[in-house]
Amino acid sequence: MCEKNIWKTFTFFQSADYTQNFLKKCYSQLQFNDLDVKSYENSYTFMYYLEHAEIYYNQSKKSPLAIQPVLMFYGLIHLIKACLLTVDPSYPETTSVMAHGVSSRKRKKQNFQFLHDEVKIQKLGLCTHFANKMFQLNYLEGEKFLMIHLLKQLPELNDCFSYLDHIDPFLFLDQKNGQFTLPISILDHYHMTAERFANYINQKSSGIIEEVQSSKDCIHFTSKKNLPLPFRFHLYNNQYCLPNKLSKEMFLPELIIHYLLLYNLSMIARYETEWWAELLKTRQTYDYPIIQSFIEQTMNKAPYICFEFLNAKIHNEC
Template identity: 45%
Template sequence: MPENNDNFNKYTPFFSASSSQIFLQKCYNREKIADAEMKSYENCYPFIYHLEHAKTYYLQAAISPLSIQPILSFYGLAQLLKACLLTIDPNYPESTSLLAHGVTTRKRKKQQYEFLKDEVKTQKNGLFTCISEKMFHIKHLEGEKYSMDTLLKEIPDMETLSWDASRKSFIPLLQYSDGFQLSPVVLDNYRMSSSRLEEFLNSKTNQGYHITEGPGVVLLKTDHGLLHNASSPIRYNWAEGRFMLSINKESTAFSLPELLLHYLISYNLSIIARYETEWWAELLKTMPNDDYPCIVQFLKISQAKVPLLIFEWLKSERFGF
């Protein structure tokens, strides 16, 4: 995975009013928005400013003390997502309710608090709900609760932190002909036949999976290729450069797009860094449990990976390529 300060190099063409205007007009035409050309001119600078602001946040996070990195990372992510929303809705934000975070967490932590057991709860309005519905066409997430442990287990790059092979949460997909190979152990993990696994995965996503068995291997094909930001249990491990299938079939976050995972975790960490000063300082000084390495690893991964995921969405997945 590239270093944090390299991850905005791909965005360079966007830092031009003419290039961003053409891009936005293309987006608005696809959405069949009236006066697409005029609105693209109106929004090209706000679009650029969101990207520039995000770049500044992420660059500062990379060189800042760990104590304030969660705050900078979260606001960098928020700025990138607002740029994405401008490609869908030229009038964003249409109301102040959309400026809220869209997530809440327990403000005062209990004694013996553990980050991995902490939860966030989604709300009816706000940025999280807006990106869920407009970027990923996911509705009815209001009131859902997610633990940090559940969310972290759905990020494949986090697996390098586990020294216990029995705790693996993903199985790699190996490129093969016009599809992918998986180890047959996947059927044992899911406790399903290949036909039942195909049915199960298709019920969790709109990607269209086709699964068959070969000699000592499970073969997977898709209707439209694999996406980095799909509502799917197949996620991209940037560190290893390949897609991987989650085996956490009971997880409430099993098919959430990875950007939503990063948003929920980053939001909670930013709240802790801002308001739970005593616990946060103690964690950084004493490193008492698995919370510390998980948080450090997540921040490193998220700061590097989020700009890449957003770029994939903007340049490819925005138009269904």
Template identity: 40%
Template sequence: MQNKGWKELELFYSVETAQNFLEMVYKNLGMDDAKKNSYKNGERFIFFLKHAEAFYKQAKMASIEIKPILLFYGMAQLLKACILTSDPSYPSHTSVLAHGVTTRKRKKQNYLFYEDEVKIQRNGLCMHVIQSLFQLKGLEDERFSMKQLLVNIPEINNVLSFQKRENPMVKAVLDKGCIRLPAYTADAYNMSAQRFIEHVKYHLNWVLSGKDKDWLTFSADQKEYHPSTSTSLLFDLESGTFLFPAARDRFLKLPEILIHYLIAYNLSMIARYETEWWYDLLLQCASDDYVIIQQFLHITEKKFPYYIAKLLLQKKEDNKKDQLI
């Protein structure tokens, strides 16, 4: 899976290709000086990708003690490359250079990673990605627990289930521009079918387009049909399936790319500044945190570059469609 993501990203490793791609994207967004900006950013775009790849190569060989740091900085470089597709002047001011996330002060005793929190700051890379790349609003100063974030990564579910942390999901079917959910999903929410339909419309802005005894069919914004941009559906890379949380209060309205970034930030801070707790966890394996962290690092090393590749390739595909209209 990791090789596939990087193999697709390497398609952009040509200045000519990068410049043509960026020019196409800028024109599609109606930006002035599309050609000029594409020439200015072509090499920068490739350098961000290559620098990210260097971090990931080192992370693949590194021990778990320093792996979170390398993966986090690799993620940041990949996100910077993506930002150039929506903000050709990046970085236009110094406030967007910080990570844009903070963690609460840690307690020395009884600290559990699974219950820790991160907070999105008003300025920095994270907020710039949220606003510029995903056009999301209302996340300033928002706090998320590691539990809230981790349950939205489907591949983690095996670990959570093994540890008896329930995280029910149902398989969603994407077919001909529609999203189909099993009719019994409403039962999981302890709702009637009609109440569940209203709930989904209110919270997710999905519109019912069909209903029978087995399936509820919805139409949704185009971003929901792509793993790298969906804020409601979850994507399991190992099985290639879309999933829908079968429990309330699981919708963070965040693309999974940002979920990985927030978790990796926290882990990188622990690896850098909470050395005593970090090594106690790694050497003693005393809590369930160890297995959760280990599995997350294994998953994100493969999945994050895959998502970034899909995000960039989708932009290229969207531009092709617009040219045909």
């Protein structure tokens, strides 16, 4: 999907009649009462969330890097709230779900590097709420994540890390007629036999992946649907990939990863002004090229992920 088309995909939601029918369909799947009333009440809120998200993102494109994370973070929040209205008709039912739901180190240590900073998921707030409602994740409270581990879960940053670290975080799949092919080297990365790897991805995919077979050079399998985690999708290569290292982050939905990274960058841009300004001017460490690359990629990838979530609702794929 090209950058110029990313927001055009949301255009048909800017119709109250269409949006109300769309929400009614979502709520009927939830077996929610008062479908007509709630879908009508939420239709304009849904449209305004999307409209405000686009305004934030468009303004971010025109702004210097120094404030882009702040604008994009609030744009992403509005996209997430629109998605939430499809699975939580009463959102926001309490004020507790309106906080960010994430915390970061308040005072940055000397020689602070963004890549080695971490965030912690709080019990209450938007992060845990949308993780639970949109992805059925209820184990994130108290979890801590390093920025570099999150960044290495984003396929579009593979080339960036490849140049800087000389290591590719992902192995890419070839696809033809519903059959996918992985290099056999994935077994060395995962320290598994072919049989164990086949059982592993079958279990993790809940049966979506079928007919896993191995040959001398490759592993082959088929799937009639989009590949689930731990597989990820590279937006610009139009290609699936698999992390080359086992980690807890490999099963974290990508929308949560973008949310956590933008949260921390927006907090730094707002409250760590001296460090942030020095980073943008001196560019001494790996932080600058990786942050810049992330900002360029999340500009399109996060809205794309949200649209795919809504599109799946349209086609009853969720």
